[in-house]
Amino acid sequence: MSSVGLRLAASTSRAARLASVRTQACRVQARELHRRKDLPYPVEEGLGTFLPPNALKMIAEDYQQGLLDRLNDQVRGTALENKNIVQTVVEGARDPNKVLEFNYASEALNNSFFLECVKPPPANASSHEHALHNTLLERRIKYHWGSLAHFQSSFSAAALGMFSSGWVWLVTDKECRLGIMPTFGTGTLLVRSSKPSDALLEWQRISGQSVLPLGDDALPPPLAYPSAGSPPAPSSPVSGLSHSAPPLNPHTPARSVATLPKPPRTHAVEMDDEVNLKNLGNGVLYPLMCVSVHEHAWVSAGYGVWGKEEYLKRFWTVVDWARVSEIFKKVAPEQRR
Amino acid sequence: MALPLLRRGAASAARCSRSSVQASVVVNIRQNSSFAKVEETPLEAPEDWTNLQLKRAEYKSLIDTFSEYGSTQTRDNTFQPHHTLHRPVAPSDITLSALLASGAHFGHSHTRMNPNFVPYAYGTRAGITIIDLDHTLPLLRRAAQVVRGVAARGGSIVFVGTRADLRSTVRLAAERMGKQGYHVGERWLPGTLTNKVHMFGPDVARDEQVVPDLVVFLNPIPNIHAIRECALEHVPTIGIVDSNVDPRVVMYPIPANDESTRTAELISGLLSVAGREGVAIYHEEQAKAARAASRRPSRPREQHMA
Numbered sequence: 136m137s138s139v140g141l142r143l144a145a146s147t148s149r150a151a152r153l154a155s156v157r158t159q160a161c162r163v164q165a166r167e168l169h170r171r172k173d174l175p176y177p178v179e180e181g182l183g184t185f186l187p188p189n190a191l192k193m194i195a196e197d198y199q200q201g202l203l204d205r206l207n208d209q210v211r212g213t214a215l216e217n218k219n220i221v222q223t224v225v226e227g228a229r230d231p232n233k234v235l236e237f238n239y240a241s242e243a244l245n246n247s248f249f250l251e252c253v254k255p256p257p258a259n260a261s262s263h264e265h266a267l268h269n270t271l272l273e274r275r276i277k278y279h280w281g282s283l284a285h286f287q288s289s290f291s292a293a294a295l296g297m298f299s300s301g302w303v304w305l306v307t308d309k310e311c312r313l314g315i316m317p318t319f320g321t322g323t324l325l326v327r328s329s330k331p332s333d334a335l336l337e338w339q340r341i342s343g344q345s346v347l348p349l350g351d352d353a354l355p356p357p358l359a360y361p362s363a364g365s366p367p368a369p370s371s372p373v374s375g376l377s378h379s380a381p382p383l384n385p386h387t388p389a390r391s392v393a394t395l396p397k398p399p400r401t402h403a404v405e406m407d408d409e410v411n412l413k414n415l416g417n418g419v420l421y422p423l424m425c426v427s428v429h430e431h432a433w434v435s436a437g438y439g440v441w442g443k444e445e446y447l448k449r450f451w452t453v454v455d456w457a458r459v460s461e462i463f464k465k466v467a468p469e470q471r472r
Numbered sequence: 473m474a475l476p477l478l479r480r481g482a483a484s485a486a487r488c489s490r491s492s493v494q495a496s497v498v499v500n501i502r503q504n505s506s507f508a509k510v511e512e513t514p515l516e517a518p519e520d521w522t523n524l525q526l527k528r529a530e531y532k533s534l535i536d537t538f539s540e541y542g543s544t545q546t547r548d549n550t551f552q553p554h555h556t557l558h559r560p561v562a563p564s565d566i567t568l569s570a571l572l573a574s575g576a577h578f579g580h581s582h583t584r585m586n587p588n589f590v591p592y593a594y595g596t597r598a599g600i601t602i603i604d605l606d607h608t609l610p611l612l613r614r615a616a617q618v619v620r621g622v623a624a625r626g627g628s629i630v631f632v633g634t635r636a637d638l639r640s641t642v643r644l645a646a647e648r649m650g651k652q653g654y655h656v657g658e659r660w661l662p663g664t665l666t667n668k669v670h671m672f673g674p675d676v677a678r679d680e681q682v683v684p685d686l687v688v689f690l691n692p693i694p695n696i697h698a699i700r701e702c703a704l705e706h707v708p709t710i711g712i713v714d715s716n717v718d719p720r721v722v723m724y725p726i727p728a729n730d731e732s733t734r735t736a737e738l739i740s741g742l743l744s745v746a747g748r749e750g751v752a753i754y755h756e757e758q759a760k761a762a763r764a765a766s767r768r769p770s771r772p773r774e775q776h777m778a
């Protein structure tokens with residue numbers, strides 16, 4: 136047994152050299168709990184004219200930490216204790232007994248995403264839109280909506296059409312198509328169901344938006360394109376079926392979600408056609424940015440209880456387009472020029 | 473009040489089936505985007521497997537997009553069940569509470585206690601012998617020193633763990649030691665050391681070293697013949713001895729629970745980390761010797777000519 140003196144001497148020379156060879160893994164000394172992440176910008180200064188400091192503190196600190204504290208209380212001693220937020224959402228979604236865990240985790244995740252896709256406006260400009268110039272994202276927005284202003288008005292209309300709380304997302308799929316997607320209450324983009332909920336259908340009726348159709352049998356058929364008027368092929372078994380598209384509403388704004396143009400279809404024909412199913416965009420939707428549609432946000436910011444419209448107008452001054460564009464490039468690298 | 477999107481969706485998806493027009497037409501087409509549903513479909517054709525892989529990659533991409541938000545708790549900084557296997561404890565960091573948490577103090581039934589084990593027993597409780605971890609910890613550290621010392625002199629070490637749950641443990645322990653680590657996870661073939669020529673062939677038995685310099689047994693009782701062979705061939709042994717075993721069967725006993733997987737993972741991980749340090753020391757010495765040899769000037773030739 137070496138004496139303490141020798142051991143100390145050894146520790147300075149050999150141990151220092153062997154430090155890299157020692158266990159490279161991290162040893163968990165203290166139990167980790169869910170704690171809110173620090174924001175990339177200071178909370179004390181607020182977000183320009185969008186959220187004053189007290190409102191930002193309320194959303195970013197009080198609300199977020201409150202959600203995580205309640206989540207910690209729920210998961211303590213259970214199997215979800217050591218899972219990260221995303222795993223908690225996914226597992227809470229699968230188990231009907233884990234409603235509270237799912238709700239808290241989903242709301243915390245969405246709130247955190249929202250807080251990181253906004254940034255205080257720069258000193259010399261009114262918004263971050265200069266970061267969008269000549270990016271692929273700007274080209275895609277222009278392709279789908281015509282211009283950034285049209286997109287902003289579509290997005291705001293989508294948020295105004297929500298009567299309940301929730302989040303409105305700008306989403307993309309792996310083919311780089313963009314769309315506007317709402318989630319209601321504590322819903323999440325991580326787990327989507329095959330059938331649209333009543334809340335989604337109601338939102339569609341109010342806001343006049345049609346979302347990426349999730350399933351043919353539940354949704355009304357999409358708006359028929361003016362150019363396509365051909366009947367189904369005579370060889371198809373269902374050519375005899377009569378199917379009329381709903382009347383086009385001339386006041387409908389531009390589609391909030393784009394799909395590749397395709398001829399009008401009846402139900403059964405498209406079921407067999409694998410290629411057209413992909414066009415429906417039933418794949419995974421990746422989030423690019425979102426807005427919090429919660430009363431606590433605009434009431435605490437001083438807009439008043441009916442101040443949603445002004446809140447959404449000022450939201451555009453703080454959207455961090457550089458970051459949104461970065462996420463877009465990471466998520467959809469296959470670019471169709 | 474609008475319910476969360478997914479709760480209604482999950483319930484209604486479970487309830488309603490596809491419309492009758494489609495039910496007879498299609499078997500495999502999945503319209504939903506929830507990955508849970510994709511996982512539940514049975515795979516019937518190779519295309520199904522490819523589709524599953526593609527969907528899985530897409531879903532992983534979505535999870536990665538979301539993973540950096542939410543809270544500070546991540547998969548890396550929390551305890552996950554596989555950490556006992558893949559994140560071994562260093563010999564300098566081993567604590568009594570870690571041994572206790574892995575259940576190293578549970579011995580066998582007190583009626584089966586070997587009289588020679590008494591110095592390492594703390595007492596009896598609930599009909600079983602409780603092993604005194606105050607003795608176990610220094611003996612474990614001593615074993616780590618032995619492993620490090622053998623490896624630092626270029627010795628080869630074999631980890632033996634012949635149970636299903638010990639297989640991956642000994643494999644990883646041997647991998648940590650590089651060229652100097654070996655493992656036996658299936659069955660120790662009788663005669664490996666005492667019948668070398670037959671087992672390895674005359675050329676290998678003659679030219680190479682087939683007898684290891686140290687053998688570590690994670691479950692000594694089923695491998696008693698291997699221990700005997702090591703004794704016959706004068707190979708030092710380290711082993712986890714439980715309360716029903718005479719500690720003198722191995723040279724460096726570690727009194728601990730031999731039935732617990734986590735104890736075995738903890739102990740073999742610790743010994744293999746010590747072994748890895750020894751291997752590093754050995755390589756360092758080799759490199760130093762090589763540098764010294766290359767710097768030594770070649771004098772003899774010039775003296776001879778003069």
